[in-house]
Amino acid sequence: MPSGEYDPDAVEPRWQRRWVDEETYAYSDDDPVDPNTVFSIDTPPPTVSGSLHMGHLYGFTLQDFVARFERMNGGETFFPFGYDDNGIASERLTEDELDIRHQDFERREFQAKCREVCADYEEQFTENVQSLGVSVDWNHTYQTIEPRVQRVSQLSFLDLYEQGREYREKAPAIWCPECETAISQVETEDDEQGSHFNDIAFPVVGGDADDDLPAEFVISTTRPELLPACVAVFVHPDDEENQALVGESAEVPLFGHEVPIIADERVDMETGSGIVMCCTFGDQNDIEWYQVHDLDLRVAIDESGHMTGVAEAYEGLHADEAGEAIVEDLDEAGALLDRRDITHTVNVHERCGTSVEFLVTEQWYIEMLDKTDEYLAVGREMDWSPEKMFTRYEHWVEGLQWDWLISRQRSSGIPFPVWYCDDCGEVVVADKADLPVDPLSDDPPVDACPECGHDAFEPEDDVLDTWATSSLTPLINAGWDWDDEAGEFTMERPELYQFDLRPQGHDIISFWLFHTLVKCYEHTGEVPFEETMINGHVLDENREKMSKSVGNVVEPEAVLEEFPVDATRYWAAGTAVGDDFPFKEKDLRAGEKLIRKLWNASKLVESLAPEPFPAEPEGGLRELDRWLLAELDAEVERLTDLLDDRAFSKARDELRSFFWNTFCDDYLEIAKQREDDAAAYTLRTAHRRFLKLFAPLLAHVTEELWHDMYADAADKAALADGASDSIHLADWPEPLGVEADRDAGTAATAVVGALRKYKSENQLPLTAALDAVEVYADVRGFEDDITGVMHVDDLAVHPDGDAPVETVITGIDLDYATVGPKYGDQVGDIEAGLAQEDYELADDELHVAGVTLVDEEFAVEEERQYRGEGELLQADDVVVIVRNDA
């Protein structure tokens, strides 16, 4: 039985432990699960780092709303958890934690260290997530580096290879010189950086001798260190001033090699001098020019960002140092004409912020550019919450310029199951049955090259892009595997696929969602998700992005120190899904108040309707009881629809105001007067339904009350609806189908409201007695309720009688929805006629401005005047007269 004040500090951790210990949310593999009713969620595996941030709290909570609602409302729910410990993030974490460098270790050795470090962090992380009370099934977790997942990832590689969707090619690729690996388009981002524009004089070959040719021209560049890599100079075909240069050659200053001057439309005439140099490679334009004009390849910068032999005297310098040195030397040689500060956007690696280079290297790709139309169609098949997020997907797919580069030159990660013939270079892949393999330590499945018969092989030592693995989470969760005997792919839990929901942040639509669609579509031929729910970012109280450098980061730990978890859940439900939204302490306070209200109201229900639980009385319920249950029926339907639509904010506010205003302020206040079985039955019935409706939102307090009042009660079989373990395993309420005159109930509460207002305006206590009240409305059946709660000595109800009031017509309201379209621009005249009171009313018809309006097209606005004894109160359409001598 609930008593005293609610103590979330004690209650919440207790339930969190029990939910985990008792495996409350475990997905039952044992019984056959109906694929039509199972609800499966492909949850985002967070990158392992010890602590939570508000984005975690928000994201997990939103997922949990869906999981808890669907679990109650539908069948079995699959809510797994993954740890993304495969890749650069966990390499970095390990290097920092142990103060080591991955280059100093053998791959296996370093990977072992990664796993040790990650294991500690994962344990901590698990505790943190469990302290949020999310209903994860802790029996179904995975790590993206574990052997089972490595097998899935390598199977995926082999399947796509066999389908001809993968190829290996030596070509310019985006390269991070800091991480020393190739990366894909999605891993780059723009960064505004300060730089210099250097105006450099290029001599024209033969320009001194020919009067028609200038001796030199100017090129403005931000990257002087690329001068040694210069292979051509470009002029726009519309650039008349410099047209004479086209077809000639230029001499690259300091380095002296001659390069052709070519016309091309891709030149931006507005930037710098309008003449641009092409280097292999400075940006993507250079790559296009290199390919289209079949230019030389001069590689000046190596894998680690240092100058190569092509840079002659500058060899071995870091590119930045070389740039400075070259500028100095140009200045000395008189070739530097100007140098000015600018800010421009550069392409950087999103993980380390280093400017990317473009290097010609041999890499593995997944072909995508040929199928973008299909990937768009597949994306369109899903339900998007909110819909607008689909446009982001659309733009990303339409803007794709590269196939997916999946090889990374890193130590840690999942290896390619690939060897190459030492002699002819033939690709040899592993047998599916042998996976996972590491070619560095495992032997290829053949003794001799199937192509040339050579017997020595070179292992592939690159590892797979982490997204190549995390894009397989639906297949990992469904237990995708290869059955060697049957020669086909299988699923351990086929009923889960396709997944019902993919929740994730909008920032990784182009990473995770897109790549998952591509991979799963290629493997299974169908879209992996029915629905995707895209959440926004958490901002600070001032709607600013949280950032460590600004110092406005709110830590979940600090919030949970001060507020109950249920209050953070209330806050998290407070915005439309998909919008970025601010951290709001006000909402946490409001959440706390709601929790307290629910607790206190439950105490009152307990005392008004103590055990034993009364059955529905034979004499039936009173009007008021049926009215409440009927209103609650309507509320159940509204709320179910809102939660189906993931409209958490509306659901939260809707339920809160119905519970607070209708149940607590109206029904409970009246029910306090009563001690009959009908009231007790109604209170208990409504209360149990409220707890269930609140359960997805306020997971802890509802569980505590459920156990206090129902699940652990003496008569629990009858009370707990078969859910004595947890309210979260109870069935979602269905409408009871209670018949009630809801108009009468509404009128009765309007009367009570009017009397309250009367007392408030007259500064009377709500318990003050009223001598006499007359009601002109059909509120029969509610008389005792009204007199009881409002302390009316003498109540007279006139259900059909005309009120003793005079009505004065104060104006005419038009029904514009009908009148507007019907009369068009005559509406102005009609309004003018009404304003001048130049109209006639007769037989329910209105004659004005030469037209006749019929009954439905207008409403007469009246003011009631009462000249009798007492005071007239207005309460919607109900006339209430109060006489009070006091």
Add this chain to the structure above:
RNA sequence: GGGUUGGUAGUCUAGUCCGGUUAUGACACCUCCUUGACAUGGAGGAGGCCGGCAGUUCAAAUCUGCCCCAACCCA
């Protein structure tokens, strides 16, 4: 530079897709009320003309165009 989203009372926000004339709710604010749980409560009040300009329309927060501001995505 292109695109997406948003700009509604002191603050946050509903409504905008499907135009209809007293614009929703919460928090803060003011007044009153100790009533069988809750004063961390209850009743009531004041506060906005919907970023700006122009247009379409009988009618615009809601449609169209332009502009300004912010965030994000992509160049």
